Amino acid sequence: MAEGRFAPGHLGELTQVIPFDLVDAVLDETRCVQRRLRDLPSRVGVYFLLAMCLFPEVGYRLVWHKLTAALTGVGFEVAEPTAKALRDLRRRLGAEPMKRVFETLAGPLAQPVTPGVRFGPFRMASFDGCSSIKLPDTERNVEWFGPGSRGGYPMLELMTLVETGTRALIGAVFGTPSDGETSYARRLLHHLGPGMLAGPVGQGFRRQRLPRRRARHRSQVPGPAARQPTHPGPEPTHRWLLPLGHRHRPGTRRGSADHRDL
Structure with a gap:
């Protein structure tokens, strides 16, 4: 002290x-x-x-x-x-x-043996954003962020890159909501180090793609997936399947090669 x-x-x-x-x-x-x-x-x-x-x-x-x-x-x-x-x-x-x-x-915290933070050889990270942050209705905020559409308050868009598993913040940016999630996510790509895999999620990432690979740092960003999960059995099983292989052809049986457990 x-x-x-x-x-x-x-x-x-x-x-x-x-x-x-x-x-x-x-x-x-x-x-x-x-x-x-x-x-x-x-x-x-x-x-x-x-x-x-x-x-x-x-x-x-x-x-x-x-x-x-x-x-x-x-x-x-x-x-x-x-x-x-x-x-x-x-x-x-x-x-x-x-x-x-x-x-x-800011930065990753997980150790090599920490469970739930790796996918194969990759250290996992994810983008997490919020666009519902209200700011004080001052002249400077209105001038910078524009008039808000929710109750008249200016709104702030926050986008973070977090380590999967530990939820440790790796980077963060914020600004006006008009720029959109994908624009802010691009500004965080330089935080991806060697062997990192970032998975964009949410509606904003489905409409626009981030660069698939950062060759300089050997890090990757997978593209968005538009497949819908299906429920294979009774409700108490709590197991959902997501098709990852070829499209199902009528008259063929859906096998394990076409689905993976979520």
């Missing part, structure tokens, strides 16, 4: 994942270190913004109290900033330090 005015800058047990040295290096690299040591140093601001992600349903003051509750319980004297002071801290830091922290930590 840090001392003095830096004490509120922590995430409990998660601090070992995002240590002080990493945050200080990012702040120095992005030139966001405070010029004067105040009650809210820049390092504390980074951990405060990370805590906001852990508690998105509460306001600034309550997030701050969650960070400092354990400190006040053991006799530490901590600052009691107003909501405006915390907003100013967030504005002073900007987005660049948070972006660098994410880029430093």
Whole structure:
């Protein structure tokens, strides 16, 4: 635990994942270190913004109290900033330090023996997007993202590349929904390393194709499949089959060569 005015800058047990040295290096690299040591140093601001992600349903003051509750319980004297002071801290830091922290930590986590993360020789990854994120209805958001169609709020499109099995984030991009899922997925292809296989899913990927192979990195992106699964037996079996071979010809028996278990 840090001392003095830096004490509120922590995430409990998660601090070992995002240590002080990493945050200080990012702040120095992005030139966001405070010029004067105040009650809210820049390092504390980074951990405060990370805590906001852990508690998105509460306001600034309550997030701050969650960070400092354990400190006040053991006799530490901590600052009691107003909501405006915390907003100013967030504005002073900007987005660049948070972006660098994410880029430093993002990546596959699975070990070679981790179950459910490989398909043959390939490390599996998948695209996962969301287009239902509402933004505050401010002039800058409306100017950048355009007027929203759902209740009047501007909407944000988020696309991530995640490791299958661990769900670890490998990369993420976001912007206006008008660009579409496939456009954002293309911007994540450079995260595919050697021996990785990414599987696009969802309606947006059926209409447009991503590049099938990234020869430079020997990674692959399979094309979309439009086949419909069929149910071979009674409902309690919970087994569905997806045709992967040739089309079924009338008068022939559907055998194991034409279907694979999902």
